[in-house]
């Protein structure tokens with residue numbers, strides 16, 4: 233009887249407590265759907281560009297390629313999936329159909345598919361193999377389809393919209409669950425020279441009918457937005473909300489895509505797509521240009537660490553396998569991330585807030601360190617500022633702070649600052665704007681007993697899920713290697729005070745290699761490999777490699793007015809030449825006759841004057857000119873302004889090369905040249 237009474241009293245107390253417990257904060261503004269929250273938690277997944285371009289070594293196939301060129305000799309989608317899984321990725325999105333129109337499945341809507349290829353005598357179905365492999369490895373599966381089609385005969389007519397909706401339905405219905413439908417924004421001319429008005433509502437309906445749970449990326453019916461560049465960077469300020477208008481669909485130069493909009497009317501979180509190599513498709517010429525670990529870490533911090541999901545492209549080679557250079561780098565990245573975020577110092581610390589919603593245990597500060605995204609700390613509705621203190625009990629070293637907002641209630645925090653100290657005296661170490669699903673701050677290692685987060689402004693009372701404090705290993709950035717026009721190689725480093733060691737015989741630098749102290753003469757070309765060393769040679773950077781041909785000592789450059797500048801031929805892409813207004817022609821004089829296998833053009837990052845279309849001429853005497861390229865295009869240069877390599881069909885003997893810009897990325901801009909080089 234006594235026990236019964238006690239139980240009843242306890243139940244009564246709990247009931248009273250429950251009655252007093254404050255309501256959760258009301259959602260603020262546009263909020264994510266449950267599927268968008270689930271998507272955000274994926275954080276990092278693989279993009280795969282694979283198709284005829286892999287075999288023809290171009291970025292944008294014209295659609296008239298012989299489908300027989302598609303013939304991977306050892307295709308193994310399970311290898312891709314295994315690598316993605318081991319890398320810590322959560323899904324794979326594949327280019328089921330790129331701009332060349334080639335379908336990686338035997339589509340009945342096209343005659344340009346795997347069925348017409350040599351692969352497996354036309355009996356193969358890559359979407360089948362990849363979707364099975366993804367399921368086998370517990371990965372989600374996503375489909376990239378380009379509405380732009382340079383092959384389909386109906387492109388540019390109403391009929392094509394029906395064809396495309398059918399193509400989409402076929403791909404989406406046939407291969408199990410799809411988590412994301414990726415529409416590419418590029419929209420050029422089809423095989424008849426016509427452009428197409430897309431029927432987006434019909435495309436959206438096809439997605440909804442066959443994959444009600446798939447999120448749409450791209451186009452006006454999207455639920456996920458492009459981040460506005462293909463370099464791997466979201467804005468420091470990054471709202472998941474945006475108010476779309478006609479201009480803000482996929483305009484590359486639109487910073488709004490990188491930062492979102494405070495109080496935007498739709499929840500449209502940013503996905504950050506970037507390739508591990510300079511181009512989207514595999515090319516043997518980029519085997520040594522796989523992004524460095526330091527670069528990939530920087531991309532991770534600038535995407536996942538800035539409230540975006542990272543879609544990292546890893547293009548399989550002509551065998552149909554991921555090249556070891558890429559997979560090795562992915563495993564290094566996984567290891568570095570695991571090490572950086574292994575120990576959350578906050579979890580063993582005590583945490584307190586200067587304000588807690590209704591002083592209720594349901595919203596207590598300790599929810600921030602319980603490892604559970606769904607429990608959160610919040611303040612009363614009238615608070616827009618609050619501070620949180622984490623006390624480690626003793627001095628600790630740290631250099632990373634992870635913050636997460638409870639986004640089912642919307643994105644709220646506008647600005648915050650971080651201090652370190654002993655609990656009484658504080659020193660500010662960082663200051664930032666938005667948080668969103670995840671924000672990771674990097675700062676130089678500090679040693680202190682406590683850390684304080686001050687939320688200075690918010691759109692509604694703050695609601696935060698998790699806090700992490702970490703000590704990550706500092707990575708040394710790879711060194712930079714540049715050569716002057718005369719042929720002298722300079723090696724330098726962005727990090728502080730390292731020693732640089734280098735080799736010129738192709739071997740890997742070691743602690744025994746010569747120390748760099750003055751420019752190294754390399755007028756006839758060769759290979760330099762170099763590394764930065766610190767802490768008595770116990771820690772080193774990754775190896776940087778630079779290969780040089782003959783130095784440009786004899787080269788000179790003139791524009792149509794006879795003016796010249798070495799900045800476009802100094803072998804240093806960091807020094808650019810911007811042509812005078814209304815000038816569009818440059819002539820490079822090699823000072824001797826050379827046999828050219830091709831030429832290179834390095835655009836200027838961020839410039840609207842990068843060349844998109846050009847003519848190219850050669851001459852041996854400056855009188856008679858041969859046209860080598862007419863109205864040729866540097867594909868995708870607007871979105872991905874990396875060095876362009878153009879191989880000639882046959883070697884060209886010339887002592888002069890003339891480049892004429894026909895079209896710049898933004899019409900009417902002054903033509904920009906980072907560097908012009910040759911392949912010989």
Ligand code: FUL
Pocket residue numbers: 291416417418505512868871
């Ligand atoms: C771009 C395309 O044009 C590229 O080829 C690539 O597919 C990239 C992901 O999107 O806009």
